[in-house]
Amino acid sequence: MASETHEAAGQMAEHGAEAAGMPQLDFATFPNQIFWLLVTLVVIYLVLSRVVLPRVGSVLSERQGTITNDLAAAEELKQQAVEAEKAYNKALADARAEAQKIAAEAKAEIQAELDIAISKADAEIAAKSAEAEAAIAEIRKGSVESVKKVAADTAKEIVATMGIKADAKSVAAAVAARMKG
Protein backbone atom coordinates (compact mmCIF):
# COMPACT_ATOMS: atom_id res chain seq x y z
CA MET A 1 0.00 0.00 0.00
CA ALA A 2 2.81 2.32 0.88
CA SER A 3 4.49 1.66 -2.44
CA GLU A 4 1.23 2.43 -4.20
CA THR A 5 0.95 5.82 -2.58
CA HIS A 6 4.61 6.36 -3.24
CA GLU A 7 4.15 5.42 -6.87
CA ALA A 8 1.31 7.85 -7.10
CA ALA A 9 3.46 10.58 -5.58
CA GLY A 10 6.31 9.73 -7.94
CA GLN A 11 4.01 9.89 -10.93
CA MET A 12 2.72 13.19 -9.75
CA ALA A 13 6.25 14.48 -9.41
CA GLU A 14 7.04 13.27 -12.89
CA HIS A 15 3.95 14.87 -14.29
CA GLY A 16 5.06 18.38 -13.59
CA ALA A 17 5.55 18.60 -9.86
CA GLU A 18 2.14 19.19 -8.41
CA ALA A 19 1.45 20.04 -4.82
CA ALA A 20 2.12 16.55 -3.47
CA GLY A 21 5.40 16.25 -5.35
CA MET A 22 6.77 19.68 -4.69
CA PRO A 23 5.58 21.43 -1.56
CA GLN A 24 7.14 24.58 -3.00
CA LEU A 25 4.32 24.73 -5.54
CA ASP A 26 1.53 24.20 -3.05
CA PHE A 27 -0.08 27.60 -3.49
CA ALA A 28 -2.34 27.08 -0.50
CA THR A 29 0.64 27.66 1.78
CA PHE A 30 1.80 30.83 0.02
CA PRO A 31 -0.21 33.39 2.02
CA ASN A 32 1.02 31.79 5.22
CA GLN A 33 4.67 31.82 4.16
CA ILE A 34 4.49 35.34 2.79
CA PHE A 35 2.80 36.65 5.92
CA TRP A 36 5.38 35.15 8.27
CA LEU A 37 8.23 36.19 5.98
CA LEU A 38 7.08 39.80 6.06
CA VAL A 39 6.71 39.68 9.85
CA THR A 40 10.22 38.21 10.12
CA LEU A 41 11.74 40.77 7.80
CA VAL A 42 10.12 43.66 9.64
CA VAL A 43 11.35 42.31 13.00
CA ILE A 44 14.88 41.80 11.67
CA TYR A 45 14.86 45.24 10.06
CA LEU A 46 13.75 46.89 13.29
CA VAL A 47 16.31 45.01 15.35
CA LEU A 48 19.09 45.85 12.90
CA SER A 49 18.26 49.49 12.27
CA ARG A 50 17.36 50.37 15.87
CA VAL A 51 19.93 48.40 17.82
CA VAL A 52 22.58 46.50 15.92
CA LEU A 53 23.76 48.79 13.15
CA PRO A 54 24.11 51.98 15.24
CA ARG A 55 25.82 50.00 17.97
CA VAL A 56 28.28 48.16 15.75
CA GLY A 57 28.90 51.30 13.71
CA SER A 58 29.71 53.31 16.83
CA VAL A 59 31.93 50.54 18.19
CA LEU A 60 33.83 50.36 14.91
CA SER A 61 34.29 54.13 14.63
CA GLU A 62 35.24 54.32 18.30
CA ARG A 63 37.83 51.64 17.74
CA GLN A 64 39.09 53.50 14.70
CA GLY A 65 39.37 56.64 16.81
CA THR A 66 41.17 54.77 19.56
CA ILE A 67 43.60 53.29 17.08
CA THR A 68 44.26 56.68 15.50
CA ASN A 69 44.80 58.24 18.92
CA ASP A 70 47.06 55.43 20.00
CA LEU A 71 49.10 55.74 16.83
CA ALA A 72 49.45 59.48 17.37
CA ALA A 73 50.43 58.91 20.99
CA ALA A 74 52.92 56.26 19.90
CA GLU A 75 54.38 58.68 17.36
CA GLU A 76 54.70 61.32 20.06
CA LEU A 77 56.31 58.88 22.47
CA LYS A 78 58.72 57.83 19.76
CA GLN A 79 59.62 61.49 19.21
CA GLN A 80 60.14 61.86 22.94
CA ALA A 81 62.30 58.77 23.01
CA VAL A 82 64.44 60.13 20.19
CA GLU A 83 64.79 63.43 22.04
CA ALA A 84 65.62 61.64 25.25
CA GLU A 85 68.26 59.62 23.47
CA LYS A 86 69.71 62.81 22.03
CA ALA A 87 69.74 64.39 25.48
CA TYR A 88 71.30 61.28 26.91
CA ASN A 89 74.03 61.24 24.30
CA LYS A 90 74.70 64.92 24.88
CA ALA A 91 74.84 64.37 28.64
CA LEU A 92 77.16 61.44 28.08
CA ALA A 93 79.50 63.52 25.91
CA ASP A 94 79.40 66.36 28.43
CA ALA A 95 80.14 64.01 31.26
CA ARG A 96 83.01 62.50 29.36
CA ALA A 97 84.50 65.91 28.63
CA GLU A 98 84.01 66.92 32.25
CA ALA A 99 85.65 63.73 33.42
CA GLN A 100 88.61 64.32 31.14
CA LYS A 101 88.89 67.86 32.41
CA ILE A 102 88.72 66.72 36.01
CA ALA A 103 91.27 64.01 35.34
CA ALA A 104 93.64 66.50 33.70
CA GLU A 105 93.19 68.94 36.58
CA ALA A 106 93.77 66.23 39.12
CA LYS A 107 96.81 65.10 37.22
CA ALA A 108 98.21 68.65 37.12
CA GLU A 109 97.47 69.16 40.79
CA ILE A 110 99.10 65.90 41.73
CA GLN A 111 102.05 66.75 39.51
CA ALA A 112 102.43 70.09 41.24
CA GLU A 113 102.17 68.51 44.64
CA LEU A 114 104.57 65.86 43.56
CA ASP A 115 107.03 68.47 42.30
CA ILE A 116 106.82 70.36 45.58
CA ALA A 117 107.29 67.18 47.56
CA ILE A 118 110.23 66.14 45.40
CA SER A 119 111.93 69.51 45.70
CA LYS A 120 111.28 69.51 49.42
CA ALA A 121 112.69 66.02 49.70
CA ASP A 122 115.66 67.07 47.56
CA ALA A 123 116.28 70.03 49.85
CA GLU A 124 115.97 67.84 52.88
CA ILE A 125 118.32 65.31 51.42
CA ALA A 126 120.81 68.06 50.54
CA ALA A 127 120.59 69.47 54.09
CA LYS A 128 121.00 66.04 55.60
CA SER A 129 123.98 65.19 53.40
CA ALA A 130 125.63 68.57 54.16
CA GLU A 131 125.14 67.91 57.85
CA ALA A 132 126.57 64.44 57.51
CA GLU A 133 129.53 65.80 55.54
CA ALA A 134 130.14 68.36 58.26
CA ALA A 135 129.95 65.65 60.88
CA ILE A 136 132.36 63.49 58.88
CA ALA A 137 134.76 66.44 58.48
CA GLU A 138 134.61 67.13 62.18
CA ILE A 139 135.24 63.52 62.99
CA ARG A 140 138.13 63.46 60.56
CA LYS A 141 139.58 66.64 62.08
CA GLY A 142 139.12 65.24 65.57
CA SER A 143 140.84 62.03 64.62
CA VAL A 144 143.82 63.86 63.11
CA GLU A 145 144.21 65.90 66.28
CA SER A 146 143.98 62.84 68.47
CA VAL A 147 146.46 60.96 66.26
CA LYS A 148 148.85 63.98 66.48
CA LYS A 149 148.50 64.00 70.23
CA VAL A 150 148.89 60.24 70.59
CA ALA A 151 151.90 60.31 68.25
CA ALA A 152 153.52 63.19 70.18
CA ASP A 153 152.82 61.47 73.48
CA THR A 154 154.16 58.19 72.22
CA ALA A 155 157.25 59.80 70.71
CA LYS A 156 157.96 61.68 73.98
CA GLU A 157 157.63 58.46 75.95
CA ILE A 158 159.92 56.60 73.57
CA VAL A 159 162.49 59.42 73.73
CA ALA A 160 162.21 59.49 77.52
CA THR A 161 162.73 55.73 77.71
CA MET A 162 165.88 56.08 75.57
CA GLY A 163 167.15 58.49 78.20
CA ILE A 164 167.16 61.56 76.27
CA LYS A 165 165.47 64.58 77.67
CA ALA A 166 163.49 66.09 74.96
CA ASP A 167 161.32 69.08 75.21
CA ALA A 168 157.73 68.80 74.15
CA LYS A 169 157.99 71.50 71.49
CA SER A 170 160.58 69.85 69.38
CA VAL A 171 158.80 66.45 69.61
CA ALA A 172 155.54 67.99 68.43
CA ALA A 173 157.31 69.69 65.55
CA ALA A 174 159.03 66.43 64.58
CA VAL A 175 155.72 64.55 64.68
CA ALA A 176 154.00 67.23 62.61
CA ALA A 177 156.85 67.09 60.07
CA ARG A 178 156.58 63.33 59.84
CA MET A 179 152.82 63.36 59.47
CA LYS A 180 153.02 65.77 56.60
CA GLY A 181 155.41 63.45 54.85
Next chain:
Amino acid sequence: MSAEAQSEGMQFHPMKQFTVEPLFGGDTIHWYTPTNVTLWMALAVLAIIGLLVLGTRKRAIVPSRTQSVAELAYGFVHSMVEDVAGKEALKYFPYIMTLFIFIVFSNFLGLIPMSFSTTSHIAVTVVLALLVFVSVTLLGFYLHGIKFLGLFWVSSAPLALRPVLAVIEIISYFVRPVSHSIRLAGNVMAGHAVIEVFATFAGAILIAPLAMVGIVAMFGMDVLVAFIQAYVFTILTCVYLKDALHPSH
Protein backbone atom coordinates in the same frame (compact mmCIF):
# COMPACT_ATOMS: atom_id res chain seq x y z
CA MET B 1 13.85 8.22 -9.55
CA SER B 2 10.66 6.29 -8.95
CA ALA B 3 11.94 3.45 -11.18
CA GLU B 4 15.02 3.14 -9.02
CA ALA B 5 12.92 3.25 -5.93
CA GLN B 6 10.81 0.39 -7.11
CA SER B 7 13.79 -1.74 -8.06
CA GLU B 8 15.50 -1.13 -4.70
CA GLY B 9 12.24 -1.41 -2.79
CA MET B 10 12.95 1.89 -1.10
CA GLN B 11 10.78 4.85 -0.26
CA PHE B 12 12.06 8.10 -1.62
CA HIS B 13 10.59 11.22 -0.13
CA PRO B 14 13.22 13.83 -0.91
CA MET B 15 10.65 16.62 -1.04
CA LYS B 16 8.78 15.69 2.10
CA GLN B 17 11.16 17.80 4.22
CA PHE B 18 9.85 20.92 2.49
CA THR B 19 6.22 20.37 3.48
CA VAL B 20 4.60 23.29 5.20
CA GLU B 21 2.50 22.03 8.09
CA PRO B 22 0.71 23.63 11.02
CA LEU B 23 2.67 23.56 14.26
CA PHE B 24 -0.25 22.67 16.52
CA GLY B 25 -2.09 20.11 14.40
CA GLY B 26 -5.01 20.66 12.08
CA ASP B 27 -5.12 20.53 8.32
CA THR B 28 -6.05 23.96 7.12
CA ILE B 29 -3.32 26.53 6.70
CA HIS B 30 -4.66 30.04 6.97
CA TRP B 31 -2.39 32.99 6.36
CA TYR B 32 -2.02 33.49 10.11
CA THR B 33 -1.64 29.83 11.13
CA PRO B 34 1.62 29.23 13.04
CA THR B 35 3.43 26.68 10.89
CA ASN B 36 6.93 25.25 10.71
CA VAL B 37 7.68 28.29 8.56
CA THR B 38 6.83 30.45 11.56
CA LEU B 39 8.95 28.30 13.86
CA TRP B 40 12.09 28.36 11.74
CA MET B 41 11.77 32.03 10.89
CA ALA B 42 11.35 32.76 14.59
CA LEU B 43 14.44 30.68 15.33
CA ALA B 44 16.30 32.68 12.69
CA VAL B 45 15.21 35.91 14.39
CA LEU B 46 16.34 34.55 17.78
CA ALA B 47 19.69 33.46 16.36
CA ILE B 48 20.13 36.87 14.75
CA ILE B 49 19.33 38.61 18.03
CA GLY B 50 21.69 36.23 19.82
CA LEU B 51 24.60 37.02 17.56
CA LEU B 52 24.06 40.65 16.66
CA VAL B 53 22.38 42.04 19.78
CA LEU B 54 23.63 39.91 22.67
CA GLY B 55 27.01 39.40 21.00
CA THR B 56 27.65 43.14 20.80
CA ARG B 57 26.15 43.89 24.24
CA LYS B 58 29.45 44.91 25.80
CA ARG B 59 30.45 47.29 22.97
CA ALA B 60 34.02 46.29 23.71
CA ILE B 61 36.90 48.09 22.03
CA VAL B 62 38.70 44.76 22.04
CA PRO B 63 35.86 42.51 20.84
CA SER B 64 34.89 39.10 22.16
CA ARG B 65 34.47 36.21 19.71
CA THR B 66 30.77 36.74 19.06
CA GLN B 67 31.24 40.48 18.79
CA SER B 68 33.99 39.86 16.24
CA VAL B 69 31.63 37.74 14.17
CA ALA B 70 28.90 40.39 14.39
CA GLU B 71 31.39 43.07 13.35
CA LEU B 72 32.62 40.83 10.57
CA ALA B 73 29.07 40.46 9.22
CA TYR B 74 28.54 44.22 9.47
CA GLY B 75 31.84 44.99 7.72
CA PHE B 76 31.24 42.34 5.07
CA VAL B 77 27.88 43.73 3.95
CA HIS B 78 28.90 47.35 4.51
CA SER B 79 31.95 47.08 2.25
CA MET B 80 29.95 45.09 -0.30
CA VAL B 81 27.33 47.84 -0.56
CA GLU B 82 30.00 50.52 -0.70
CA ASP B 83 32.18 48.74 -3.27
CA VAL B 84 29.40 47.57 -5.60
CA ALA B 85 26.76 50.29 -5.36
CA GLY B 86 28.83 53.25 -4.21
CA LYS B 87 28.89 55.54 -1.19
CA GLU B 88 25.41 56.98 -1.76
CA ALA B 89 23.96 53.47 -1.53
CA LEU B 90 24.98 53.27 2.14
CA LYS B 91 21.60 54.88 2.94
CA TYR B 92 20.04 51.56 1.99
CA PHE B 93 22.59 49.49 3.91
CA PRO B 94 20.10 48.48 6.67
CA TYR B 95 17.71 46.97 4.09
CA ILE B 96 20.46 45.02 2.36
CA MET B 97 21.85 43.91 5.70
CA THR B 98 18.36 42.67 6.63
CA LEU B 99 18.18 40.59 3.45
CA PHE B 100 21.67 39.15 3.85
CA ILE B 101 21.30 38.30 7.53
CA PHE B 102 17.89 36.72 7.02
CA ILE B 103 19.04 34.57 4.10
CA VAL B 104 22.32 33.50 5.64
CA PHE B 105 20.70 32.53 8.94
CA SER B 106 17.80 30.73 7.25
CA ASN B 107 20.22 28.83 5.03
CA PHE B 108 22.41 27.72 7.92
CA LEU B 109 19.46 26.83 10.17
CA GLY B 110 18.16 24.77 7.26
CA LEU B 111 21.36 22.72 7.41
CA ILE B 112 20.43 21.35 10.83
CA PRO B 113 19.16 17.79 10.30
CA MET B 114 15.34 17.48 10.52
CA SER B 115 15.01 21.25 10.23
CA PHE B 116 12.94 23.19 7.74
CA SER B 117 14.55 25.46 5.16
CA THR B 118 12.44 28.55 4.71
CA THR B 119 14.67 29.74 1.86
CA SER B 120 13.99 26.56 -0.13
CA HIS B 121 10.51 27.88 -0.87
CA ILE B 122 9.85 29.96 -3.94
CA ALA B 123 7.11 31.80 -2.08
CA VAL B 124 9.78 33.19 0.25
CA THR B 125 12.49 33.90 -2.29
CA VAL B 126 10.08 35.39 -4.81
CA VAL B 127 8.84 37.84 -2.18
CA LEU B 128 12.43 38.72 -1.33
CA ALA B 129 13.34 39.19 -4.99
CA LEU B 130 10.17 41.17 -5.71
CA LEU B 131 10.82 43.44 -2.75
CA VAL B 132 14.23 44.20 -4.25
CA PHE B 133 12.90 44.51 -7.81
CA VAL B 134 9.95 46.76 -6.99
CA SER B 135 11.80 48.99 -4.56
CA VAL B 136 14.81 49.36 -6.85
CA THR B 137 12.59 50.20 -9.82
CA LEU B 138 10.56 52.72 -7.83
CA LEU B 139 13.75 54.22 -6.43
CA GLY B 140 15.14 54.57 -9.95
CA PHE B 141 12.07 56.46 -11.15
CA TYR B 142 11.95 58.51 -7.96
CA LEU B 143 15.58 59.62 -8.27
CA HIS B 144 15.84 60.07 -12.03
CA GLY B 145 12.28 60.36 -13.28
CA ILE B 146 11.87 59.39 -16.90
CA LYS B 147 15.65 59.39 -17.37
CA PHE B 148 15.69 56.08 -15.52
CA LEU B 149 14.56 54.52 -18.80
CA GLY B 150 18.02 55.41 -20.11
CA LEU B 151 19.02 52.19 -18.43
CA PHE B 152 17.48 50.39 -21.40
CA TRP B 153 18.80 52.76 -24.07
CA VAL B 154 22.42 51.76 -24.66
CA SER B 155 23.78 55.10 -25.85
CA SER B 156 27.24 53.68 -26.57
CA ALA B 157 25.85 51.27 -29.21
CA PRO B 158 25.23 52.20 -32.88
CA LEU B 159 21.87 53.93 -33.34
CA ALA B 160 20.41 51.13 -35.48
CA LEU B 161 21.14 48.54 -32.79
CA ARG B 162 19.68 50.53 -29.92
CA PRO B 163 15.99 49.51 -30.28
CA VAL B 164 16.99 45.84 -30.47
CA LEU B 165 19.25 46.22 -27.46
CA ALA B 166 16.47 48.06 -25.65
CA VAL B 167 14.14 45.09 -26.10
CA ILE B 168 16.82 42.72 -24.83
CA GLU B 169 17.61 45.00 -21.90
CA ILE B 170 13.94 45.25 -20.95
CA ILE B 171 13.49 41.49 -21.09
CA SER B 172 16.62 40.92 -19.03
CA TYR B 173 15.45 43.55 -16.56
CA PHE B 174 12.16 41.74 -16.01
CA VAL B 175 13.85 38.35 -15.82
CA ARG B 176 15.96 39.62 -12.93
CA PRO B 177 13.50 38.82 -10.10
CA VAL B 178 12.87 35.37 -11.59
CA SER B 179 16.51 34.35 -11.70
CA HIS B 180 17.17 36.17 -8.45
CA SER B 181 14.60 34.11 -6.58
CA ILE B 182 14.81 30.75 -8.37
CA ARG B 183 18.60 30.68 -7.95
CA LEU B 184 18.37 30.85 -4.17
CA ALA B 185 15.43 28.49 -3.70
CA GLY B 186 16.72 26.06 -6.32
CA ASN B 187 20.19 25.77 -4.82
CA VAL B 188 18.93 25.26 -1.29
CA MET B 189 16.20 22.84 -2.35
CA ALA B 190 18.46 20.77 -4.60
CA GLY B 191 21.16 20.37 -1.98
CA HIS B 192 18.73 19.26 0.69
CA ALA B 193 16.86 16.92 -1.66
CA VAL B 194 20.10 15.23 -2.75
CA ILE B 195 21.12 14.71 0.88
CA GLU B 196 17.72 13.15 1.49
CA VAL B 197 18.18 10.80 -1.47
CA PHE B 198 21.63 9.75 -0.20
CA ALA B 199 20.13 9.24 3.24
CA THR B 200 17.54 6.87 1.77
CA PHE B 201 20.27 4.94 -0.04
CA ALA B 202 22.12 4.66 3.28
CA GLY B 203 19.29 2.33 4.37
CA ALA B 204 20.55 -0.34 1.96
CA ILE B 205 23.40 -2.27 3.52
CA LEU B 206 25.44 -2.67 0.32
CA ILE B 207 25.76 0.94 -0.67
CA ALA B 208 25.43 2.43 2.80
CA PRO B 209 29.13 3.43 3.16
CA LEU B 210 29.11 5.09 -0.23
CA ALA B 211 25.84 6.85 0.57
CA MET B 212 27.23 8.12 3.86
CA VAL B 213 30.31 9.51 2.13
CA GLY B 214 27.90 11.13 -0.31
CA ILE B 215 25.94 12.69 2.54
CA VAL B 216 29.08 14.11 4.10
CA ALA B 217 30.30 15.48 0.76
CA MET B 218 26.89 16.97 -0.08
CA PHE B 219 26.62 18.49 3.37
CA GLY B 220 30.01 20.13 2.94
CA MET B 221 28.90 21.52 -0.37
CA ASP B 222 25.61 22.70 1.11
CA VAL B 223 27.50 24.64 3.78
CA LEU B 224 29.32 26.43 0.99
CA VAL B 225 26.09 26.90 -0.97
CA ALA B 226 24.31 28.29 2.09
CA PHE B 227 26.82 31.10 2.35
CA ILE B 228 27.50 31.62 -1.32
CA GLN B 229 23.80 31.91 -2.23
CA ALA B 230 23.24 34.49 0.51
CA TYR B 231 26.28 36.35 -0.80
CA VAL B 232 25.10 36.12 -4.42
CA PHE B 233 21.60 37.31 -3.53
CA THR B 234 23.03 40.27 -1.64
CA ILE B 235 25.59 41.28 -4.21
CA LEU B 236 22.98 41.11 -6.99
CA THR B 237 20.77 43.34 -4.87
CA CYS B 238 23.68 45.78 -4.69
CA VAL B 239 24.15 45.60 -8.46
CA TYR B 240 20.45 46.33 -9.06
CA LEU B 241 20.61 49.17 -6.57
CA LYS B 242 23.56 50.60 -8.43
CA ASP B 243 21.48 50.56 -11.65
CA ALA B 244 18.80 52.54 -9.86
CA LEU B 245 21.30 55.07 -8.54
CA HIS B 246 23.29 55.42 -11.78
CA PRO B 247 21.04 54.29 -14.66
CA SER B 248 23.22 55.66 -17.46
CA HIS B 249 25.59 53.21 -19.10
